[in-house]
Amino acid sequence: MCLSIPSKVVSVDREKNTAVVDTMGVKREAGLDLMEEGSVNVDDYVLIHIGFVMNKIDEEDALESLKVYHEILAKMDEEERSRVVLEDDNCENRGTP
Amino acid sequence: MSELKLKDLYDGFRDPATIRMLSAQIGEAAKALHEPLRIMEVCGGHTHTIMKYGLPQLLPDNIDFIHGPGCPVCIMPKERIDHAIALARMDDTILVTLGDMIRVPGSQSSLAVERAAGRDIRPLYTPMDALKIAKEHPDKRVIFFAIGFETTTPMTAALLHAAIAQKVTNLYFHINHVLVPPAIDAIMSDGRAKINAFIGPSHVSVITGAKIYAPLPEKYGTPVVVCGFEPVDVMQGILMAVRQQAEGRAELEIEYSRSVTMEGNVKAQQLIDTYLRARSHFRWRGIGDIPDSALELKPEFAHLDAEKVFAEVLPTEPIDDHKLCICGTILKGLAKPMECKVFGTACTPNTPLGSCMVSSEGACNAYYRYAGVLG
Ligand code: SF4
Ligand code: SF4
Numbered sequence: 001m002c003l004s005i006p007s008k009v010v011s012v013d014r015e016k017n018t019a020v021v022d023t024m025g026v027k028r029e030a031g032l033d034l035m036e037e038g039s040v041n042v043d044d045y046v047l048i049h050i051g052f053v054m055n056k057i058d059e060e061d062a063l064e065s066l067k068v069y070h071e072i073l074a075k076m077d078e079e080e081r082s083r084v085v086l087e088d089d090n091c092e093n094r095g096t097p
Numbered sequence: 098m099s100e101l102k103l104k105d106l107y108d109g110f111r112d113p114a115t116i117r118m119l120s121a122q123i124g125e126a127a128k129a130l131h132e133p134l135r136i137m138e139v140c141g142g143h144t145h146t147i148m149k150y151g152l153p154q155l156l157p158d159n160i161d162f163i164h165g166p167g168c169p170v171c172i173m174p175k176e177r178i179d180h181a182i183a184l185a186r187m188d189d190t191i192l193v194t195l196g197d198m199i200r201v202p203g204s205q206s207s208l209a210v211e212r213a214a215g216r217d218i219r220p221l222y223t224p225m226d227a228l229k230i231a232k233e234h235p236d237k238r239v240i241f242f243a244i245g246f247e248t249t250t251p252m253t254a255a256l257l258h259a260a261i262a263q264k265v266t267n268l269y270f271h272i273n274h275v276l277v278p279p280a281i282d283a284i285m286s287d288g289r290a291k292i293n294a295f296i297g298p299s300h301v302s303v304i305t306g307a308k309i310y311a312p313l314p315e316k317y318g319t320p321v322v323v324c325g326f327e328p329v330d331v332m333q334g335i336l337m338a339v340r341q342q343a344e345g346r347a348e349l350e351i352e353y354s355r356s357v358t359m360e361g362n363v364k365a366q367q368l369i370d371t372y373l374r375a376r377s378h379f380r381w382r383g384i385g386d387i388p389d390s391a392l393e394l395k396p397e398f399a400h401l402d403a404e405k406v407f408a409e410v411l412p413t414e415p416i417d418d419h420k421l422c423i424c425g426t427i428l429k430g431l432a433k434p435m436e437c438k439v440f441g442t443a444c445t446p447n448t449p450l451g452s453c454m455v456s457s458e459g460a461c462n463a464y465y466r467y468a469g470v471l472g
Binding site: 031033034035036047049050051052054055057058061062065 | 258303368
């Protein structure tokens with residue numbers, strides 16, 4: 001199921017056309033193939049789906065929802081947190097509406 | 098490791114005060130309705146939110162939910178799963194796909210059963226991994242069984258793009274991407290479901306833009322609200338739909354403005370258009386044939402199309418669901434899971450007879466888990 005936790009862009013590799021993003025403290029790589037060249041930059045907030053950046057999110061909105069996620073995730077340990085984050089991105093049927 | 102699941106996290110997004118307030122506002126607005134509001138939620142993710150939070154109980158009697166066909170696993174006809182199995186049984190082949198698809202029964206077997214029997218079938222975390230696997234195994238053919246609605250289609254297109262650019266020649270595609278608007282159209286023009294409002298799933302619209310729903314209000318006079326997945330989002334979306342109906346409006350509105358625009362992701366749309374085109378026919382499990390409701394590779398990429406290249410091993414017979422299974426009727430908005438004779442008895446998530454119970458997004462699965470039938 002899609003919580004779609006906003007991720008923050010930490011670095012961009014223009015050569016490989018990928019970005020490293022931070023989702024609630026969990027870092028992973030995501031492809032930029034669906035985004036206009038140069039449109040995704042460090043510090044932007046983005047939505048990730050099965051390994052790709054799907055779109056950008058308005059910073060204010062992103063911070064607002066991150067507040068809620070943080071409260072919940074603060075209660076988990078490291079391992080649990082990374083599992084939850086990866087599971088969110090890996091929503092099995094996303095691709096559904 | 099604790100058994101915390103992602104769905105439990107939803108609890109944190111349930112702000113009781115906000116939900117109660119929305120519930121009261123909906124109750125107030127619904128008094129002005131001239132006829133009951135039958136809202137179809139197209140996406141399985143919405144069905145889950147609705148059932149898990151008992152939202153129907155927070156709504157006045159003149160508002161009812163109709164569950165739509167919104168799960169790519171639920172609507173995959175058995176013959177397509179049989180295709181995947183036939184492909185996986187070929188020598189020197191690695192079949193790769195996403196998610197729940199592996200567990201869904203075909204006519205005689207499933208990908209999970211085939212994998213246990215020694216076939217090389219791998220679930221992917223991201224479609225791009227298919228490219229990696231193809232490069233690591235130049236002596237094998239790797240077949241990507243691509244599934245999903247508009248949300249996952251651009252990722253398949255990106256994989257196609259990368260495979261062609263990098264001249265990888267042992268990666269093939271079996272395309273099963275389906276489209277939401279033709280399915281809604283099929284249900285509406287059938288007419289029996291009597292739906293008079295929609296909440297549209299936000300993730301499809303992130304890619305396509307909310308504009309894909311624009312014809313619905315015009316054609317059928319139904320409000321459409323594109324909506325997020327948290328309970329607060331869904332309640333807010335319902336309120337917007339009720340207000341429209343009460344005021345005699347039928348418009349397309351966006352509740353989930355934090356990531357959905359009218360236009361969507363144009364680059365992703367262009368990528369899809371480069372490689373894929375509408376398929377003239379696709380049979381939706383339970384619903385039947387819907388014209389132009391799915392995509393296929395364009396003819397110039399036929400050499401990558403597993404349906405063409407391996408046509409001789411693919412079965413062609415359409416295969417229906419178990420006789421007792423009423424998934425089709427449910428997907429058309431004409432019945433609820435409890436009306437199925439074997440719901441919760443012969444058919445459970447562990448022993449599913451139909452896809453609506455297999456898929457974690459399926460309506461039967463959601464009812465089973467949350468509607469108090471667990472005993
Ligand atoms: S069905 Fe799709 S959009 Fe709906 S919750 Fe699952 S992945 Fe998300
Ligand atoms: S309960 Fe099982 S058999 Fe009945 S409609 Fe649902 S999936 Fe089909």
